[in-house]
Amino acid sequence: MKKRKILSVVSTATCLLWLTACGGADSATSEAEAAENSANDDVITLKVGHIAPPEEAYSLGFEAYAEAVEEATDGQIQFEIYGNGALGGERELLEGVQLQNLDMSVITTGVVTNFVPDVTAIEFPFLFRDLDHAYNTLDGEIGQELLDKMSDAGLKGIAFWENGQRHIANNQHPVLTPDDLKGLKMRTIESDILLDTYSALGTNATPMAFPEVYGGLQQGVIDGSDFSYGVIWSTNVYEQVDHFTEAGLYYASATLLMNDDLYTSLPEDIQETIITLGKEFAQTQREISQGLEEEQKQQLLDNGIEIVSAEELDLEAFRQQVEPVYEKYEEQYGDILERIANVE
Numbered sequence: 386m387k388k389r390k391i392l393s394v395v396s397t398a399t400c401l402l403w404l405t406a407c408g409g410a411d412s413a414t415s416e417a418e419a420a421e422n423s424a425n426d427d428v429i430t431l432k433v434g435h436i437a438p439p440e441e442a443y444s445l446g447f448e449a450y451a452e453a454v455e456e457a458t459d460g461q462i463q464f465e466i467y468g469n470g471a472l473g474g475e476r477e478l479l480e481g482v483q484l485q486n487l488d489m490s491v492i493t494t495g496v497v498t499n500f501v502p503d504v505t506a507i508e509f510p511f512l513f514r515d516l517d518h519a520y521n522t523l524d525g526e527i528g529q530e531l532l533d534k535m536s537d538a539g540l541k542g543i544a545f546w547e548n549g550q551r552h553i554a555n556n557q558h559p560v561l562t563p564d565d566l567k568g569l570k571m572r573t574i575e576s577d578i579l580l581d582t583y584s585a586l587g588t589n590a591t592p593m594a595f596p597e598v599y600g601g602l603q604q605g606v607i608d609g610s611d612f613s614y615g616v617i618w619s620t621n622v623y624e625q626v627d628h629f630t631e632a633g634l635y636y637a638s639a640t641l642l643m644n645d646d647l648y649t650s651l652p653e654d655i656q657e658t659i660i661t662l663g664k665e666f667a668q669t670q671r672e673i674s675q676g677l678e679e680e681q682k683q684q685l686l687d688n689g690i691e692i693v694s695a696e697e698l699d700l701e702a703f704r705q706q707v708e709p710v711y712e713k714y715e716e717q718y719g720d721i722l723e724r725i726a727n728v729e
Contacts, residue, residue: 389626429651430463431488431643434472434481441619442677443491443639444468446546446670450641450662457658464489474577475595480643483539489643493548495576497640500538504531505714506721508578510635510707511700513725516550516675519636522728523600524667527721535640541648543663547671548637549678550614551631554622555609556602559693560630563587563706572598572610578710582634585707599625613637615674623690631695632703641667 417653433451451464472478475496481487483500498505507528513519522528524685525544532542553560555569567587573579575592583590593605601607609626611634617623625664641663648656686692711722 401714410640415656417722427461428463429461429655430465432465432467433489434467434478434487435491436468436470436475436478437491438469438619442547442549442615442670442674442688446666447491447667447671450666450671453662453666454658455512458655459661462655470596474596479540479642482642485644487644487645488647489641491546491639491641494545494638494640495574495579497535497540497642498576498578498723500540501531501535503534503721504640505576505578506725507638508576508635509714509718509722510578510582510710511633511704513636516636518728519638520671522725523638524664525728527724527728535642536645539575539645540642541645543641543643543660544667546639546641546667547674549613549615549674550633551613551635551637553609553632554612554626555619556626557608557628559628559691559699560632561698563703570578570606570608572601572607575587578636578714581710581713584709585709586703595620598622602626611635613674614678614681614685618684623688624683626690628693629685629690630693630698632700633695634703651662 388530403472433694435443435447439445447466451466454462455464472481475490475492476499478487479492479496479500482490494504495508498508507523528545532544535542554569557569558565560566563586566583569588571583571588571590572593573583573590574595580590580592593607593610595603598607598610599620599622600719602609602622609628610622612622612629617626618627623629643659648659651659682692
């Protein structure tokens with residue numbers, strides 16, 4: 386468990402009882418002591434969980450965000466952070482936020498689609514032309530509409546952060562064409578779109594929580610999965626694969642979110658701070674993610690991973706192979722997909 390600070394969380398009811406009791410306490414209690422106790426009672430500690438190890442962009446980005454929020458609120462908001470999947474996989478973390486067993490998380494957006502179906506629109510394969518197209522979509526009107534829809538699932542969508550471009554890794558053979566994927570047992574996150582994508586590519590797709598992926602590769606339950614450079618390196622999954630193909634199968638965002646009831650219970654100035662800094666630090670976290678990528682790529686090469694670059698691929702062949710996915714969901718997502726295509 387990683388904690389920024391160890392603090393107790395005091396409920397409003399407990400605070401009221403404590404203050405009532407103090408009213409009858411010995412009059413010798415100093416005003417300074419009372420002020421200090423009152424200040425301590427005002428501290429709100431937010432319990433945060435995510436799946437990333439300390440050196441990964443989720444972790445580094447959230448540490449920077451947490452520090453900024455603590456400073457902006459003069460310490461009224463503190464964070465207790467559990468990283469590295471200590472509290473479970475992303476589905477468990479998201480359900481924990483819904484039930485308020487957990488206050489906040491950074492969740493790969495593909496997992497969020499199981500709870501907020503509208504968000505599926507940003508998970509289609511080869512959807513974005515480049516990173517600027519992705520960022521302009523997620524930080525603009527479309528992204529905000531999708532964040533707002535999360536309240537229907539008991540979630541407060543704060544901002545879209547970054548998981549990264551997802552490339553194809555496996556321990557069987559190099560992947561240079563869509564045909565090379567046929568028959569491979571590929572793990573996906575729990576997302577209908579991604580299951581359909583991998584099926585269109587001819588693989589045997591298996592949904593699996595991320596903490597199970599390393600063992601799944603090691604034991605032959607799966608042959609591969611898709612990863613960003615940051616994820617495959619920082620989680621040591623590279624130890625169980627031999628081949629990495631820069632297909633950019635899809636851009637994976639990550640949603641910074643918290644329990645909606647908790648959010649609405651906070652003072653308005655605290656709400657504004659959480660949202661404003663969440664969006665501001667989306668830029669910081671993305672810069673961290675992109676800044677680490679070249680180093681991570683070199684580390685994979687140094688460890689014997691064979692990398693097939695995007696320049697060596699006929700990406701149009703991959704795009705054509707997944708066209709049935711777009712056709713299947715045309716009626717449901719056609720309008721928003723057209724809007725995304727028109728984002729500059």
